[in-house]
Amino acid sequence: MDNLNVSVLGYGMMGVIRSLAYRGVVGYFKNAPIQPVLxxxxxxxxxxKAMAERDGWKAIVGPDASKEVIAKADTDYVDICLPNAAHYAAAMAAFDAGKHVFCEKPLSANLEQGREMADKADACKGQLNSVNFIYRRVPANVYARKLARSGKFGRLIEARMFYNQGWGWGADGSWRFEKSHGGGAAGDLGSHSLDMLYYITGLRPIELCAMQATHVKQRKWKKTFASQLSNMGAGQQAQDDFEIRDCDVDDAMRVMFTLDDNSAIGTLSVTRNACGSENQNGYELRFEKGTIKFCFDEMNYLEVFDKTAEDPQLWGWSKICTNRAVYGNYFDFADGHMIGYRDITVYGILENLRAIDALNKGVAYESESPIATFRDAFNVQRTLAACDKSIAERSWVKLEDIQ
Ligand SMILES: NC(=O)c1ccc[n+]([C@@H]2O[C@H](COP(=O)([O-])OP(=O)(O)OC[C@H]3O[C@@H](n4cnc5c(N)ncnc54)[C@H](O)[C@@H]3O)[C@@H](O)[C@H]2O)c1
Structure with missing residues (x-):
């Protein structure tokens, strides 16, 4: 079996989670075509640095560390876990250096950079381009996709997408609250929901109207640039190392949209100020003859209302536990056991390895739960850009006007 030398850029929350994800693949998955080497x-x-070394990486520190890591001859694959605005430079450099690229979401901090990144990715034919829309790896969502695309329930009528988190109120300032770093709830959470909508139904908004709110006008920021950027690893700071600054990003966004050929309508609701909802990422998809409901709070389950039986007495809800191999090909071991967020981070890596294996063999990559490409993620950026335009102009915006 081939080995793949993987390197990670950024060692905050997602960098640390990736250590676990790569290790989770090694040895455990008999069907992993390639083994990652940290x-x-x-x-x-x-x-x-101390955390990265503890976790088995060769750590490189400093403002140019990412460039150095990309340039290493024994880096085959670059995993970008940097703040949103730093994705562009890292991804472009990694593609130019001939590496496989896995990038965190949202793809970019603005539309122009997203377009360049997608064009570059398309041009680098033998290299992986994959974006970490991690909820594609939830078996319940894999099954929802299969159901929605089977046509069993007929045409989609309505999509209600939501992603509520509750940590924003009272949180200190960080790059997540700065526009220049690509912060804001819309890109952070809305990008996941928009990708999920497309992943399951194959449909994207074609026209939309959006509104947003900044509930917290000012936050307490650490004074030093480096420590502002990271939520982790900067250590304790004295109280007088903080200053109060204005916030320039949205805390919440609401969107109404039409899908496809205007046959379906939908809403998207995201916030980081939902008390009691820590990671409530979900949807309700209403079709002619059925409804599919999911919420990450109960990520092992998919709720399905089936109205296809001739006898109306048989119509009804099922709460389906999707923890078996029949619902996805990620259960190489522990078939039948409940899974959590950490498991899907491992499946994300496994799916990337399958895609790289197909590239190496020169065959088409086929999966019941395909990776999100840079092009897919750029299309999410287009929708987010349409939301920005709608909010700025207080009007409906057609996606065909955002290229
Ligand atoms: N897919 C998911 O489920 C998911 C979940 C959380 C975060 N994310 C994404 O992961 C990325 C990182 O988020 P995080 O939560 O790990 O953030 P974080 O703040 O915890 O860590 C960011 C890392 O980047 C470093 N860094 C910051 N600015 C830098 C710069 N200009 N140059 C080099 N290094 C820099 C920080 O020191 C830190 O190592 C973001 O794009 C975020 O949207 C994705």
Whole structure:
């Protein structure tokens, strides 16, 4: 079996989670076509370096650490876990260096960079381009996709997408609250929901109207640039190292949209100020003859209302536990056991390895739950850009006007 030398850029929350994900593949998945080997981690400071070394990476520290990691001859694959606005430079450099590229979502901090990234990815034919829309790896969503696309329930009528988190109120400032770093709830959470809508139904908004709110006008920021960027690893700071600054991003967004040929309508609701909802990512998809409901709070289950029987007495809801191999090909071991967020991070890596294996063999990559490409993620950016335009102009916006 081939080995793949993987390196990670950024060692904050997602960098640390990736250590677990790569290790989760090694040895455990008999059907993993390639084995990842931990290589370099680019770190912002000594705190992150210590964590990366603890987790088995060769850590490189400093503002140019990402460039150094990309340039290493023994880096085959670059995993970008940097703040949103830093994705562009890292991804472009990694493609130019001939590496496989896995990038965190949202793809970019603005539309122009997203377009360049997708064009570059398309041009680099033998290299992986994959974006971490991780909820594609939830077996319940894999099954929802199969059901929705089977045609069993007929045409989609309505899509209600939502992603509520509750940590925003009272949180200190970080790159997540700065426009220049690509912060804001719309890109952070809305990107996941928009990808999920497309992943399951194959449909994207064609016209939309959006509104947003900044509930928290000011936050307490750490004064130093480096520590502002990361939620982790910068260590404790004295109280007087903080300053109060204005926030320039949305805390919440609401969108109404039409889908496809105007046959279906939908809404998207995202917020980081939903008390009691820590990671409530979900949807309700209403078809002519059935409804599919999912919420990450109960990620092992998919709720399905089936109205296809001739006898109306047989119409009804099922709450389907999707923890068996029949619902997806990620249960190489522990078939039948419940899974969690950490498991889907492992499946994300496994899916990337399958895609790279297909590239290496020169065959088409086929999966019942395909990776999100840079092009897919750019289309999400287009919808987010349409939301920005709608909010700025207080009007409906057609997606055909956002290229
Ligand atoms: N797919 C998911 O489920 C999911 C979940 C959380 C975060 N994310 C995404 O992952 C990415 C990272 O988020 P995080 O939560 O790990 O953030 P974080 O703040 O915890 O970590 C960011 C890392 O990047 C470093 N860094 C910051 N600015 C840098 C710069 N300009 N140059 C080099 N290094 C820099 C930080 O020091 C830190 O190592 C973001 O794009 C975020 O949207 C995805």
């Amino acid at each position: 290589g370099y981690a680019s770190c912002w400071n000594d705190g992150e």
